[in-house]
Amino acid sequence: MNKPSSRKKIGVVGIPGKWSTEVLADRLEAQTGFRAVIDMKDVELRLDTNQVIWKGLDLATLDGLIVKKISEVYAPSTEDRIHLLSHLESLGVKVFSPTKSMGRLINRLSGTLALQQGGIPMPKTRVTESAELAFATVREYGSAILKPLYSTKARGMLILGKGDSDEEVQAKLAEYRQHNTIFYIQEALDLKGRDLGMVFLGGEYLCTYARVAGGDAWNTTINSGGRYEKHDADGQLIELGRRAQACYDMSFTTVDIALTDQGPVVFEVSAFGGFKGALDGCGVDAAAAYSDYALAQVGEGK
Structure with missing residues (x-):
């Protein structure tokens, strides 16, 4: 077995026990001899001492952090976790990916706007708080997908098809609205x-x-x-x-x-x-x- 070739310490922010988190920690440990799988719910920001602590370890003493998964599901609270990591960046810890970049992608709307401003072709998309305008958009598109601003792996998405009656469309819009303030509506493509x-x-x-x-x-x-x-x-x-x-x-x-x-x-x-x-x-x-x-x-x- 080869000895670790590096003394650098890079932690993995992720979900303990999840394959993608653990395999990344395995690869880093094989090269460095250091392993830390950090669940953000166990992290404490101590502003009085300017430290970010995880299970007794001052994360500012690490050379880097790779963020494989910052939370099981996306939510506004996920952005709070990114703010904690951004403080580590300010203390000189290299974070992969940069927190500013991750923050733009946690929220579907900010991520979409960056693609729009970059001239990237996307499905037809409209965003509104109005249920009336949302209904009109669904009918114009024929088939549409309602996408929460915070979600991964299609969680919380609703498909509305051409065969849905007006009452069925309105019911799905109402169901979506129970958990989302803004309607993010994308044309359903084949x-x-x-x-x-x-x-x-x-x-x-x-x-x-x-x-x-x-x-x-x-x-x-x-x-x-x-x-x-x-x-x-x-x-x-x-x-x-x-x-x-x-x-x-x-x-x-x-x-x-x-x-x-x-x-x-x-x-x-x-x-x-x-x-x-x-x-x-x-x-x-x-x-x-x-x-x-x-x-x-x-x-x-x-």
Whole structure:
């Protein structure tokens, strides 16, 4: 067994026990001999001593932190956790990805606006607080998806189809409104049961995998029974993904892209990116690559 090649200490912010969190911690530990899987609910900011403490460890003494998952589900409170990490940045700890970039992607609206301002093709999208305007938009689109501003893996999304009566549409809008102040409405496109995840590390392209829907699911997420496959992206598609992720400053991310009859569109750029799709779909150990990248950034990589 090779001895660790680095004395640098990089912690992993994530969900203890989750595969993606633990495999990243494994890769870092193999290179550095140091392991810390940090659940943000156990972190304390001590402004009187200017410390950020986790289980007795002053996180400001670390060389870096990789944020693999900051919370199980996205919520406004997730942004509070990012503020705590931003204080560590101010103390000189390298955070991957930068907290400003992650913060823009936690909220779906701010993430969407960055893509819009970057000239990235997206599905038709409208945002309003008005239930009346939301109803009119759904009827104009024919088929639409209601998306919460804070969600991952299609959680909380509602599909409204052409076959829904006015009463059914209004009922779904009312159901959505119980948990959301703003209606984020996106035209439902025919994905033919397939969309893509394009992986970037430090702005450089790694690979593209496909998510293929399982059964009658309307979305392709693995949570809904989807599976991963390799996809050979052409140069134009890779350039679109590169432009989309360049709207932010992400250390590691996945760009969600769909191929439609009107051309490729970008749904979103991930705040954290995924390892499983790269591994199962492309055979790429993105966790190992991310570990190498972070160590190089803090000054002691391969």
